[in-house]
Amino acid sequence: MAYIKAPIHTRRGAMTRAMTEENGHGLVAQGKAERKAQRKAERAERKLEKRRDRRLGEALEPLSIRERIRNQWEILGLERRFAEDVDRSVRYALIVFGVTNTAAVLVLARANVLGAGSGLAIWGVRLLVGLYALLVLNTLREALHSLHPPLSAMPFAGIARAARPLDDSEPPLSLSILPIGASRPSEEDYHRGWQEISGEELSRQLSAASLFFGGLGESKNAALRKLYAGVTLSLLVTAVVIIAVLVTSGL
Known part of the structure; x- marks a missing residue:
């Protein structure tokens, strides 16, 4: 009976480690996606500010x-x-x-x-x-x-x-x-x-x-x-x- 229980505990530990590693990889991927979305939003905001500044400059310039x-x-x-x-x-x-x-x-x-x-x-x-x-x-x-x-x-x-x-x-x-x-x-x-x-x-x-x-x-x-x-x-x-x-x- 002792010979049979040892593999069961080993399998459970392996499953636990696998789930932990999978969760860790998921959190890392989620963090990367969030940082990527944040960088994308920052780039869009910078483009919007540049476009707004360009339009403001055109509005202040004399007409052709x-x-x-x-x-x-x-x-x-x-x-x-x-x-x-x-x-x-x-x-x-x-x-x-x-x-x-x-x-x-x-x-x-x-x-x-x-x-x-x-x-x-x-x-x-x-x-x-x-x-x-x-x-x-x-x-x-x-x-x-x-x-x-x-x-x-x-x-x-x-x-x-x-x-x-x-x-x-x-x-x-x-x-x-x-x-x-x-x-x-x-x-x-x-x-x-x-x-x-x-x-x-x-x-x-x-x-x-x-x-x-x-x-x-x-x-x-x-x-x-x-x-x-x-x-x-x-x-x-x-x-x-x-x-x-x-x-x-x-x-």
Whole structure:
């Protein structure tokens, strides 16, 4: 029996040693895998930081002439769309204004307030009608200013200053992309100017044009605000005039 038990203990010890060695190899492999994953994560983080630093450096660098001109054209397109939106708002305000005026004229014509008749109430209504007529004329004037703002010499002087180079050794720039007024060139000169223009000169002229059209949009928007105020006031005055006419007609 002693001869039989000895091999059993030997086999158990061998199995225990084998399991211990296997567990040790497993822990070593697991540690290597963890270290490899950690190194991979560190490399990915370093790449991300380098990419972020490169993008930050590119964002702080001046734009290339091609990118600058492309962005300037986009800004001009935005300013053009803004001016078109202002014009549409003016047309909408004029529609409301026209409906209001039509209602007021129909009420006045039906009551014949401006015809024969006397009395304090009648003259009060006539005074309101006169004030309303002045308000109508002023509102129409603001609408015209919003659709076609007056162009003075001041914006062109500002453009001329913006178009002059900072370095006196450079020749002054001609506003070939904004040929307005007395300086408007012929078709041949205009085409030649586009053929000979450099990227830097085009960018500078686009800046001048953007400055001009930006001021133009501000003028149109200011006139639009006045137009809306006039339309709102005209609605109130129209309501007062209609009520006064109805009361006077009842008297």
